Amino acid sequence: MIYHDVIVVGSGLAGQRAALEAINNDVDVAIISKLKPMNSHSVLAQGGINIAIDDLDQNNYFEDTIKGSDYLADQDSVEILVNNSKHEIEFIENIERIFDRNNDGEYSPKKFGGAITPRTLRASDSTGFSILNILYDQLLNSKVKIYEDYQVLKLITNDEQISGFIGLNYNSTNSNCIELFSCKSLVLATGPSGYVFSNTTNSSSCTGDGIALAVSAGAKLKDMEFIQFHPTSLVGSNILITEAARAKGAYLLNSDGERFMKNYAPEQLELAPRDIISRSMIKEIIEGRSFSDLNEPYLHLSFTHFEPEFIKNNFNDIQIVSREFANTDITKHNLKIVPAQHYFMGGISINNSAESNVKGLFAAGECACVSVHGANRLGGNSLLECIVFGQIAGRSAAIFSKNSHKIFITDEDSHISKFNKELSECFTNSSNNNILYISSLRNDMRSIMTTYAGIIRDENNINLGLMKIHNLKNLIHSNQFKSKSSHPNISEISEFFELSFMIELSEIILLSALNRKESRGAHFRSDYSSRNDNDWLKHIIIQKINSTYDISYSPVRITTLNPDVRNY
Incomplete structure (x- = not known):
């Protein structure tokens, strides 16, 4: 030990x-x-x-x-x-x-x-x-x-x-x-x-x-x-384009060539908080003011109003990333961007x-x-x-x-042997129709969360997401994962626990989103589209007790600044 x-x-x-x-x-x-x-x-x-x-x-x-x-x-x-x-x-x-x-x-x-x-x-x-x-x-x-x-x-x-x-x-x-x-x-x-x-x-x-x-x-x-979604990631790869780009004057444009943030944050424009910009981008997409020539709709991040020398001196890192991962010369063409979880x-x-x-x-x-x-x-x-x-x-x-006394973990061999036994029961090297593959379930989970826990949420979709995550959990509990041998190898153990961690988090995120019946910051509910300080100026606390999740609340600690309208 x-x-x-x-x-x-x-x-x-x-x-x-x-x-x-x-x-x-x-x-x-x-x-x-x-x-x-x-x-x-x-x-x-x-x-x-x-x-x-x-x-x-x-x-x-x-x-x-x-x-x-x-x-x-x-x-x-x-x-x-x-x-x-x-x-x-x-x-x-x-x-x-x-x-x-x-x-x-x-x-x-x-x-x-x-x-x-x-x-x-x-x-x-x-x-x-x-x-x-x-x-x-x-x-x-x-x-x-x-x-x-x-x-x-x-x-x-x-x-x-x-x-x-x-x-x-x-x-x-x-x-x-x-x-x-x-x-x-x-x-x-x-x-x-x-x-x-x-x-x-x-x-x-x-x-x-x-x-x-x-x-x-x-x-x-x-x-x-x-969950914060950053406004500017490259379409397809979701490689981040830093906020520093907009801090130095890059524009967000819709398919009409309009700096659309003037309609949502007329003072701060592209330097409004991230939740407001990402939500505004989704609204532009929903209302048909996005580009649609790729597999997913997108908007533009523009540097073309700058002189090439200014771009070279101020956006060299973005120039390199744009050429390598988007095949785009930002001195001549706009970057294709979408919000991504961040x-x-x-x-x-x-x-x-x-x-x-x-x-x-x-x-x-x-x-x-x-x-x-x-x-x-x-x-x-x-x-x-x-x-x-x-x-x-x-x-x-x-x-x-x-100030603490050492708490000894007794019987090291027993701890490890019990853990290995429980782990082995989750895997099999046999072949049958019920065998699970970690990569497949991981892809399913990530798709579920992107679809049902994204920028705009509602009760029906959150419940659908929860149902699908519960289905994945049930699959794991009643079946075994494919292993290359009689005992899982290091890579299989690592990926198994990472998948287990992520599925647990997915359920907790969806439960919290379902519970908060208002819109605030990065949590936007189309069925509760306003902020509600009377009922929801509080934190949702989740604790696991006997394999179930207990939900409680704690008030926001206010010292000097009372809630106000959030305009930018």
Whole structure:
């Protein structure tokens, strides 16, 4: 059995920041990750990271975030995010100055969607990569132990407290690939869950492991109905075109050549919040003002009003991506774009100390929900949340570990043999008509979620989606998956658990969406098309109790800013 005081699951920004903070509190710390740290999803974050530029902007930044959240964000949590932004940016910059500056050496922030003033810092066109690279260098020079190519399969609790987990070692032999880890405190920082959808900007590794692991261990989830769809992904591939493009003046056009956002957000136009733009795009498509020469309708993102030299100097990364993946020269032709799933506002419910309701279990980053994003996240806030609450999670986990007695996991061999036996029962190497194939069910699930849990929802479609997900669950429970041998290999085990995690998340998302009978932020119900503050200024909390999902509510914490009309 492998033991560490604090174990962080996930090696992206939130995970690395948590580990660095924990090790500075004199405890034994490890990171476990199914990816190489520099392959974490954080490296794909091109846009930028927000900062309160000065004391005056602290209040503006707070108000922009609350308004952007459609007034569902917990305001005391947003205050922590905003008030710690300068400290965390300075933590990065004191190691290495990476953010773009003007000729006077001052920050050169950009104005992103939903902001009234420029406050998004960029490190050229690779902000996430640049920050992660700095943290990783610090990590390599620390005493943090890194376990790469490990997947966490099941959390172990003792008296409702975390005591460890069962892990899958990708680099082991098939017969010895299951390993047991023990710890006093555990930080889940597993990142996105977007591979639940077929139209997503997320990679295939983003399978919601942390959220599913947590809920199975008794943790509460919050705000799971709120799924952000980014307005600008390439049609077909769903490769993201950063919001920075619109921050620098790119236009959204319909089939009439009209900048249609003037009809939905006359002041902010292309820099309205993402939920408003994506919903507006769908309306343009429904009302017949889209292009329809491909398999799916699409709209245009235009750079052709710029001089070629300006495009070369400001959009070089987009030029490269457009040529390689869309066969488009953006100096001459418009990009074909559609909204695509991008971010989960909901996740493991944590307090301002990053604690879940399970003793010893902490969370940070996209898999967590302290609710700084509410019903819609503003661009530039995700990277900041990762490092602000990653630092808080690491400190809290270390303190908990110091004050906690070690809970021993007894009889390691029994744990592993029981797990292997249950796992083997899910697979067979025989051939019959009832054999299941992981890839087939995964494709079905992703198609269901894209169809029934998308940008526009209603009760009938959500119920249809739930029925189809339940059918998939029933298939899994009553049949076996195809294996190449008498015992599943490492790849089969990994894909089986990822599928199980995603199906669990799918059901929870649909249940939450069905329960919230209003429209707010990224959750739009055509059968309840208005925001309803009287009944729904509250979070939906879901907890798994005896294999069923219990739904409860918690009020939005309001400190200074009362809900108002959300115009842009």
